[in-house]
Amino acid sequence: MAKVERALRRAATLDLLRTTSFTRDLADADLxxxxxxxxxxxxxxGEHVYRAGDVAAEAFLVADGLLQAQTDDDGxxxxxxxxxxxxxxxxxxLAERAPRAVAVVAGGPTWLVAIxxxxxxxxxxxxxxxxxxxxxxxxxxxxxNEHLRPGGHTTAQVFRDLYRxxxxxxxxxxxxxxxxxxxxxxxxCAEAHHDGVSxxxxxxxxxxxxxxxxxxxxxxxxxPLLVPNSCQHCKNPSCMIDCPTGAIGRxxxxxxxxxxxxxxxxxxxxxxxxxxxxQMAPSRDAAAYPQVAVKCDLCKxxxxxxxxxxxxxxxxxARIDPNAALVELRVPGARASAPPVLPERIAAWPWVxxxxxxxxxxxxxxxxxxxxxxxxGGLVALLLAYAxxxxxxxxxxxxxxxxxxxxxxxxxxxxxxxxxxxVVLGHAxxxxxxxxxxxxxxxxxxxxxxxxxxxxLGAVVPRVLARVERSSxxxxxxxxxxxELDERVFATLSGKSELVKTLFAKALAPYxxxxxxxxxxILSQRTLREEERVVRARLDALTGGKKGEALAGVDExxxxxxxxxxxxxxxxxxxxxxxxxxxxxxxTAAAVVLVVxxxxxxTVGPPAVARVAPSQAAAVGGGR
Numbered sequence: 001m002a003k004v005e006r007a008l009r010r011a012a013t014l015d016l017l018r019t020t021s022f023t024r025d026l027a028d029a030d031l032x033x034x035x036x037x038x039x040x041x042x043x044x045x046g047e048h049v050y051r052a053g054d055v056a057a058e059a060f061l062v063a064d065g066l067l068q069a070q071t072d073d074d075g076x077x078x079x080x081x082x083x084x085x086x087x088x089x090x091x092x093x094l095a096e097r098a099p100r101a102v103a104v105v106a107g108g109p110t111w112l113v114a115i116x117x118x119x120x121x122x123x124x125x126x127x128x129x130x131x132x133x134x135x136x137x138x139x140x141x142x143x144x145n146e147h148l149r150p151g152g153h154t155t156a157q158v159f160r161d162l163y164r165x166x167x168x169x170x171x172x173x174x175x176x177x178x179x180x181x182x183x184x185x186x187x188x189c190a191e192a193h194h195d196g197v198s199x200x201x202x203x204x205x206x207x208x209x210x211x212x213x214x215x216x217x218x219x220x221x222x223x224p225l226l227v228p229n230s231c232q233h234c235k236n237p238s239c240m241i242d243c244p245t246g247a248i249g250r251x252x253x254x255x256x257x258x259x260x261x262x263x264x265x266x267x268x269x270x271x272x273x274x275x276x277x278x279q280m281a282p283s284r285d286a287a288a289y290p291q292v293a294v295k296c297d298l299c300k301x302x303x304x305x306x307x308x309x310x311x312x313x314x315x316x317x318a319r320i321d322p323n324a325a326l327v328e329l330r331v332p333g334a335r336a337s338a339p340p341v342l343p344e345r346i347a348a349w350p351w352v353x354x355x356x357x358x359x360x361x362x363x364x365x366x367x368x369x370x371x372x373x374x375x376x377g378g379l380v381a382l383l384l385a386y387a388x389x390x391x392x393x394x395x396x397x398x399x400x401x402x403x404x405x406x407x408x409x410x411x412x413x414x415x416x417x418x419x420x421x422x423v424v425l426g427h428a429x430x431x432x433x434x435x436x437x438x439x440x441x442x443x444x445x446x447x448x449x450x451x452x453x454x455x456x457l458g459a460v461v462p463r464v465l466a467r468v469e470r471s472s473x474x475x476x477x478x479x480x481x482x483x484e485l486d487e488r489v490f491a492t493l494s495g496k497s498e499l500v501k502t503l504f505a506k507a508l509a510p511y512x513x514x515x516x517x518x519x520x521x522i523l524s525q526r527t528l529r530e531e532e533r534v535v536r537a538r539l540d541a542l543t544g545g546k547k548g549e550a551l552a553g554v555d556e557x558x559x560x561x562x563x564x565x566x567x568x569x570x571x572x573x574x575x576x577x578x579x580x581x582x583x584x585x586x587x588t589a590a591a592v593v594l595v596v597x598x599x600x601x602x603t604v605g606p607p608a609v610a611r612v613a614p615s616q617a618a619a620v621g622g623g624r
Contacts, residue, residue: 013038013113016063016086030123037119043067043106045242045272049090054100056093058114062086065110066238068274069102082107082164082274084236094121107274108238164275165322168232169254170298172200172308175342176224176466178316180458181475181577184406188311192302197281199296200308201229203472204275209326211341223341224466230308231256231277231296239269239278239295247293255298260284263292313410314458315345348411348455355415359422372427373602379420380444380595384588386413414455421448436601440594443587450584457576465573468521468566470528475574481567489560496553503539504557511535512561518569531562 013035039058043049049060049067067083080102083089093100094117165171174185183202190198204227211223233256240248240256247262248269258269260283270278270293281294298319299306309317318341320326325341367375386409424444432438473481489512493504511517521531535558543551 009040010035012063013040016061016113030126033119033123034115037116039114039116041112041114043110043112045106045108045110047106049104049106049110049112050100051103052100056090056098056100057117059091059094059117059120060089060104061113061115062089063111063113065112066107066236066274067110068105068107070105071102077103077105084167091120091124095124108241108272164227164232165326167234167236168322169235170233170319171322172228172230172232172296172317172319173341174202174226174228175316176206176226176469176472177463178314178345179226179462180314180316181462181465181574182313183475184311184313185308185317188307189296192299192307193294194284195281195294197279197294199230199279199294202226203474204228206469206471209341224469225341226472228472229275229277232275233296233298238272238274242268242272244268255300256295257297257300258293258295260292263289265289265291265293267293269293310404311406312404313406315343315404315407316462318342346407346411348414351411351415352418352455356418356422359419359425361422362419363422363426365426367426369427372423376420376423376427377595377599379416379423380591382416383413383420384592386416414451417448417451420444436594436597440591440598443591443594446587447584447591450580450587454580454584457580461573461577464522465570465577467525467527468569468573470563470566473567473570475578478567478571478574481570482564485560485564485567489557489564492553492556492560497550499543499550500553500557503542503551503554507539507542508535508557508561512564514565517565518572521565521569522573528562528566531565532558535562 014031017031017034040063041049041060043065050056052071062083062085064085067089068077069081069083069089070077071080072078083104089104090100092098181202186198186200186202189200190196193199206224206226208222208224211221233250233254235254237248237250237256240250244266245262245264247259247264248256249259250256263283265280265283267280270276270280278293278295280291283289283292296306306319309319320341362372362375421444424441428437428441432441493501514520524531526534536555539554539558
């Protein structure tokens, strides 16, 4: 029996070696050497294959399972890459005889083939190019595979989490250049489910990708995308494997779902998900199990599709297949032309400009006072209906079509506002009498101006905000962010050389404290990485370009102080995106009240004497 088992293991190892970039084209003699030396290792979920700093003694091939390569980020594990079947790792330190640079932890039950250092390096020396193509972990913390090589149009962020992109079937992405940070996606998700728990958290990894074939002045245009916490319906879902009751399944279309009636709330799936996309929520039957596992179900059974996509007023959010939508992930031989990452947005400005011109035309016509007043009142009522329309997406979902209903509502609201402004101007005849009608004119003007300001800020600020964001931070977390960064700065300074502390006191501390620093960062139009290079160049000028261990820790301090300035800039920009709404709502509420007062005053009218026509009054006066 032991002989048969060894034969089966050898055959399985040979099959694995024939699938990896490094070993599949090796000479038969080299394959035999590797087969003879190979050791099979089984690792349980959460166990380390090795830790950072361990002595490197073996290289590893993944026969089955999922692993995380982690580094330490201020005491917390930071995932640098995911490793799956056929991946080669742990080899770079063998050649350099260096300690392990990262820790590798099993994300689930994992089967590895370990190859001793002497055997591996001997074979690798005979095939150096093949080894470089197969390596999954590199010292610069960039993950690559046989097909994907970082080029001038790509970014390290994409490749750091390449495994995630490869296995995702439906990835939720948010275009940070268009996102208003309004939170509609999260609350609409909660509203679409019976327990009121959102399956979407607007926090996650930020990647920068090529946006189809769009071209700007500097080359191919890019799109900064947020990958929020939301189930990506993996091709090989770890959560389904770890579910002890079979509550997690996958339908014919590949959508992963949870059967609540079979879920016991054990949380195994939540622990197994490498991206923390499963959470616990109150159960329908609290008597049986208080909580059950929940995740994005693509709003199955809800009219209008995913509520998060349907609720976005700027069409900034979409579900994509990353292997088809992201240019960086397409294999060689795919068609050269690439569509945009997100569906094309309906432009607002043609509708708004057209409505504004129509309003000016109606004002110039000089409509009769009652006609213009009735038209203005009807337009104001439609403007107020916008708030109700946003909440009534489900009944109107059938009208959504290719463009989300919320986008049509948003564009319609702006267009009606422009049209109503012209009609009100014509109705008021540019006069502001000292009565309810005059107050109404002022209130409507303020509502229109603040609304126009909000639309303008919504078109400009998200792009600026995306440029000064390293990772997504929820608006309610921004207030505490500078203090958190201060604590990390002083923790980093601890134990550093006197030269580093002097540089911090003379250059980095004033940079961090600068009152106008956030404004300077915004106006510079630099990204955080570009800003770090500028700050580091100033330090190099102070030290005369000095290098060495005496400057250890400077790069981390530069990163933290730049992020500190960026956090303050983010607060200002986020306030700009939201601050206009309060005066807009206040002016709108005042206008609504004054409309009622004005209508009552006009309908009931003043005393009869005041209603006498001027000609009649003159005749009466002459009779006297």
